[in-house]
Each structure stands twice: as C-alpha cells, then as structure tokens.
Amino acid sequence: MPTLSERLVDVASSAFLHTAEVTVAEPCxxxxxxxELRADAFRGADWIPGAKVQIRTQRGTLKLRTxxxxxxxxxxxxxxACTHADGPAAEWFRGVAAGATCDVFGPRKSIDLRGLxxxxxxxxxxxxxxxxxxRTVTSRVDHVFEASExxxxxAMLVSRGLDxxxxxxxxxxxxxxxxxxxxxxxxxxxxxxxxxxxxxxxHEIRRDSRNWPRRPAEIKGKAYWAEGRTGLD
Ligand SMILES: Cc1cc2nc3c(=O)[nH]c(=O)nc-3n(C[C@H](O)[C@H](O)[C@H](O)COP(=O)(O)OP(=O)(O)OC[C@H]3O[C@@H](n4cnc5c(N)ncnc54)[C@H](O)[C@@H]3O)c2cc1C
Numbered sequence: 001m002p003t004l005s006e007r008l009v010d011v012a013s014s015a016f017l018h019t020a021e022v023t024v025a026e027p028c029x030x031x032x033x034x035x036e037l038r039a040d041a042f043r044g045a046d047w048i049p050g051a052k053v054q055i056r057t058q059r060g061t062l063k064l065r066t067x068x069x070x071x072x073x074x075x076x077x078x079x080x081a082c083t084h085a086d087g088p089a090a091e092w093f094r095g096v097a098a099g100a101t102c103d104v105f106g107p108r109k110s111i112d113l114r115g116l117x118x119x120x121x122x123x124x125x126x127x128x129x130x131x132x133x134x135r136t137v138t139s140r141v142d143h144v145f146e147a148s149e150x151x152x153x154x155a156m157l158v159s160r161g162l163d164x165x166x167x168x169x170x171x172x173x174x175x176x177x178x179x180x181x182x183x184x185x186x187x188x189x190x191x192x193x194x195x196x197x198x199x200x201x202x203h204e205i206r207r208d209s210r211n212w213p214r215r216p217a218e219i220k221g222k223a224y225w226a227e228g229r230t231g232l233d
Contacts, residue, residue: 006060017103025096029155033093035079047072049133050113053106057092065089066233068129082125111220113137120185124197126224142185146178179208186214199223
C-alpha cells in the first residue's frame, strides 16, 4: 500500500512520465539485457539518434535513470542496459520480464549523433546502446570499448554486428592501454570523437586528445556514470 507521500509523488510526476509496458525482455550477453517498451504516448515522439530517455522503475519515488534508445518506431522503443551497477535500475533490468511496466520521461536531447560521418567511438558497457544508435547514422566508425568483463562486451558486440569495427580493452586503473588503443584508432582523415561511459575515462580521453597528432574535428562527450554517484544526468 503506497504511503500518502508516495501517492503525491506519483500524481505530480504523471504530468511528465508516461507508463510503458515491457513487451520484450531478453538477456543478450552476460550482464546485458535488451528491452522493448511500448506506450501509446510514444507515438509521434521526436527521437533523434543519441537522445536519451529517463526511466523510473519504482513508483512513489523520483529516482530516474537514463538510457539510450537504439530505435524508435511508432509506439515502441528499444533499450540495451548493462546490469553492473548497484542501483534500482540495474536491479530492475536484471529481473524484468514481458508484462512489467515502468515510467518513462522523454525522449530528450543528449548527444546528437546526426550528421556524423567518420567517427572514433570510445565507451564502455553503458555505451553500447549509443554505438548501436550511431550505426543508424554512419558505418564509418572505429570503436574502442573499456570493459570490466571483456568477454561479455565482446559477446554483446558480436550480437549487434559491431565486433569487426571494435577493440575491447580490459579496464585498468591507469587507462594507459585504453589511451594507446584510442590514439591508434585516430584515422589520417578528418574525424569526430564520441566518448561516453565512466566519468573519469571521459575526462582522461578528452585531456589526452589535446596531444594527439591527429586531433578530432569535434568531440561529443558525456559522462554516463561515476563511481560512488547515483543517477548521473
Ligand atoms: C545520457 C545517458 C545515457 C545512458 N545510456 C545508457 C544505456 O543505454 N545503457 C546503459 O546500460 N546505461 C546507460 N547510461 C548509464 C546509466 O544511466 C547508469 O549506469 C545508471 O546510473 C544506472 O542506474 P542504477 O540505478 O542501476 O545505479 P545508480 O543508483 O545510479 O548507481 C549505484 C551505484 O552503481 C554505480 N554504477 C552506476 N552505473 C554503473 C555502471 N554502468 N557500471 C558500473 N557501476 C555503475 C554507481 O557509481 C553507484 O555506485 C546512460 C547514462 C546517461 C547519462
């Protein structure tokens, strides 16, 4: 039975949150879940590749967590979530099944991938959905993924057909191997850099890119999560 304050939160948030039904929920690699969400309110939404949605998995709270739709067709959208975090969204994704519901805010602007052509893409487990969304814009992408569990990330990339353009680098505290792979990925022609994932990694890559011999024309960067912080964004 919800408390009065939980009911008040639900009434207030119903102005911007739309309830969506999970129509498909399937594990696609260890630690990754693909979910399709359906809601009448999704029709006519203005989705652009790289946009975000914020989802609330627990009613009576305002704990919103951010995810990247990989497509948006009429009343249906699709998410890929990694379940490594120690929070309500990861917990929900670990146990979700068709028929469940959640509340969704968005789509809203985040990284705008439109117009990109030649790209070096750096990310981690939380960035795979963005890489899939980017493929709707361009296939001229070199991906470098920082991974806590490289075999799981590799399996996920195979399942999305991204493995041939990707290098998976085991996560290390000094990030030296990751930085070396990213530098090596920079092509001779003009390119843009897209970097998301762990806040510290995004910061390190941005800083390192200032000294690359071949520098990106534009950097689109965003921290997707940070150690010890919840619900970044
Ligand atoms: C614009 C944007 C788009 C995003 N798109 C996606 C997406 O498509 N798919 C996806 O999986 N994630 C995505 N994320 C990241 C996701 O929002 C976070 O991982 C989120 O914090 C998870 O919520 P939670 O409730 O499980 O954990 P929280 O309650 O937020 O955090 C609990 C603990 O887990 C840690 N933590 C959070 N995220 C991670 C992680 N990824 N790995 C390891 N530890 C973590 C935190 O540091 C904290 O200590 C996106 C984030 C942003 C800002």
